[in-house]
Amino acid sequence: MRALVWHGANDIRCDTVPDPEIEHPRDAIVKVTTCAICGSDLHLHDNVMPGMEKGDIVGHEFMGEVMEVGSEAKSALKVGERVVVPFTIWCGECDQCKRGNYSVCERSNRNKAMADKLFGHTTAGLFGYTHLTGGYAGGQAEYVRVPMADRTHIKIPGGLTDEQVLFLGDIFPTGWQAAAQCDIQPTDTVAIWGCGPVGQMTIRSAILLGARQVIAIDRVPERLAMAKAGGAITIDFEEESVVERLNELTGGKGPEKCIDAVGMEAHATATLDSMYDRAKQALMLESDRAHVLREMIYVCRPAGTLSIPGVYGGLVDKMPFGMAMNKGLTWRMGQTHVNRWTDDLLNRIQEGQIDPSFVITHTVPLDQGPEMYKTFRDKRDGCIKVVLKP
């Protein structure tokens, strides 16, 4: 089959690889009808996430048709059913899964020993996302093996297009959880850094959850325009001071809720800490650029909440932790517990409360994927979200 394969920094290719097979009775094989490139894939493309190996198939936002089901998954899944696959693999039986903390499932990471060493305790297995989270083959491919498939799926009823439901597997619940874990009150100002696909979903979620004021920060004009369409007041961080504007918009008190939808590849701004990060990263003394985190800590209202869906991979430096501690900030973060939210969100899509396909700007065949990684990363051609058709 054809699949997008990681070969190193800036080198993802469309290769011919062996078809996946059932390896465990809980597996299923899904024929991918639609998949997408996620901002998290860019961290792999740019090689800033540790733990990739040459030959790994990437992609974790995908959906399709069930082709084959292992004996232990048969009660939950049938051949021919249409499913979106969540990017977090979960067992449904461990203590974490029982609490709904699927992204930290204790049993789905087959490289648990390695993850235990690196993170202290393992997190869930993920599709197409480094050997630290299991090294499972990803979904930017014609076929995918889905482990623990009796749990790891979202069934899709008829009458909805792939484009409407695809993002249930990742960015929609990610934006939703980012907003939900802020426990938004009707009086709240929610500031969101980053107007990429995750930021866009977060903006819509914060509006639906009732925020009084949503403020979105980025520098790419068309992304800011899309943020505005979704109900956000926008700040272009290259044209204006983020801290000043946020204080202005909140009567000098700062936003109650701050969300980092940027992650470890934050753009350098003309501030000292950004220059410092860039230099350290180039010398390989630091892996993640944390400009957004620092800005959030600084501007957030005391006793406010920071929510961090943006992905970090390793070490950050010069963290103003004293400021965070003294301000009594609450931190909420993590990979998304996808299946915790998807029944409710699927309902909302069916009822027509939201149509997540608004974010798609490019649809191309799978073999054009490698070029689209670059278009998406460099924000060329008005690109916000790329959908691939195997």
Added chain:
Amino acid sequence: MAYYDRSSAGDNLARGLGWFSIGLGVAELMAGRSIARWMGMEDKTNLIRAYGVREITAGVGLLALGDPKPWIWSRIAGDAVDMATLAAGMKDNPRAGNARIAFGAVMAATALDVVCAQKLHQEEAYYRSLPVPDYSDRSGFPRPVSAMRGAASDAPVGEDMRTPKILRFQPAQSQSANS
């Protein structure tokens, strides 16, 4: 926004100059004395070492992610300082010949820097000239935003995702811990 493309021709040249900067900087830092002696400018040893630090900084900046333009301009400014130092050092210098060779080398590097800066600015101008697509109609909502605000305030959100009541920013009267 400042456009840059980390795989363009201009960018590749910038990276090359970044490595060159680091190489030169390390040489100036480690071998500052020998370089100074060769040019007959031994009193400038510490200055040359300082220039080495400057070169390394510019090199790291050019190799790091992000916009290379400011770093290329910093290199051009640095080249000018180098040339001024060399020109001043040529007076009454028995080794002025060597200093002149160094001067020529700096001039060649400057020419490359200027070409690189031009390329990068041309690329930016090109990106800026591309039309910005209009996404102002992509709200994702079926009705105006004002009608959607709070439409999901009944959503099932687990207690573990909630902020303790006392930490919620509600209108003042409901804030008291005892109420």
